[in-house]
Amino acid sequence: MKIQILGTGCAKCKHLAENADAAAKALGLNYELVKVTDLNEIMGFGVMMTPALAVDGTVKSSGKVLTVDEITALLK
Numbered sequence: 001m002k003i004q005i006l007g008t009g010c011a012k013c014k015h016l017a018e019n020a021d022a023a024a025k026a027l028g029l030n031y032e033l034v035k036v037t038d039l040n041e042i043m044g045f046g047v048m049m050t051p052a053l054a055v056d057g058t059v060k061s062s063g064k065v066l067t068v069d070e071i072t073a074l075l076k
Helices: 011-027 039-044 068-075
Strands: 002-006 032-036 052-055 058-062
Touching: 002 011, 011 032, 011 068, 052 068, 058 068
Parallel strands: 002 032
Antiparallel strands: 002 052, 052 058
8 A cells, every 4th residue: 555645844744644654553554655745746646735645646635634543544
């Protein structure tokens, strides 16, 4: 599973990455966490607000920092 954090590296982006990492570990998933910081690549996902979370290339959330529980529900 590939978990992508889309954002420029702001505090919210880092918090989302931490939450996504914690959620994936709690589920015992085999995953790769990737931070996408290139604006052109982020726009290629159709994301206009960051931070955003994508799983295997599909955007699951944008514009807010999801909690560990919210991310866990998305990854199941």
